[in-house]
Amino acid sequence: xxxxxxxxxxxxxxxxxxxxxxxxxxxxxxxxxxxxxxxxxxxxxxxxxxxxxxxxxxxxxxxxxxxxxxxxxxxxxxxxxxxxxxxxxxxxxxxxxxxxxxxxx
Numbered sequence: 016x017x018x019x020x021x022x023x024x025x026x027x028x029x030x031x032x033x034x035x036x037x038x039x040x041x042x043x044x045x046x047x048x049x050x051x052x053x054x055x056x057x058x059x060x061x062x063x064x065x066x067x068x069x070x071x072x073x074x075x076x077x078x079x080x081x082x083x084x085x086x087x088x089x090x091x092x093x094x095x096x097x098x099x100x101x102x103x104x105x106x107x108x109x110x111x112x113x114x115x116x117x118x119x120x
Contacts, residue, residue, distance in 0.1 A: 069100055080111070081118050089115050 024030065076096060083089050089112060097105040 066104060069104060072099075073106075081115060083115070086112060086115075 030036075073096060076092075080089060080092050080096075083092060090108065093106050093108050093111050097108075100106075
């Protein structure tokens with residue numbers, strides 16, 4: 016039954032144009048020490064936990080940010096919040112300022 020579904024999916028083109036199709040697996044012949052994948056998994060999970068903690072802190076900080084009185088204060092607060100985050104998790108300063116300005120009216 017499974018083989019029939021896979022064959023049908025292949026005939027229907029579900030496997031066409033998949034990312035990485037026809038490309039070698041990166042580092043397939045690289046020698047690794049036993050348990051390397053577990054170390055990588057733990058590191059990824061720790062990174063996720065850190066991101067979740069930062070997101071929670073950000074949710075707590077945002078109401079105070081919206082109440083700031085000046086654009087300079089908003090810029091300083093966004094820079095402070097971004098200093099604690101990786102570049103991929105930074106607040107967009109211009110979008111945050113635009114939202115702050117909308118809330119001031």
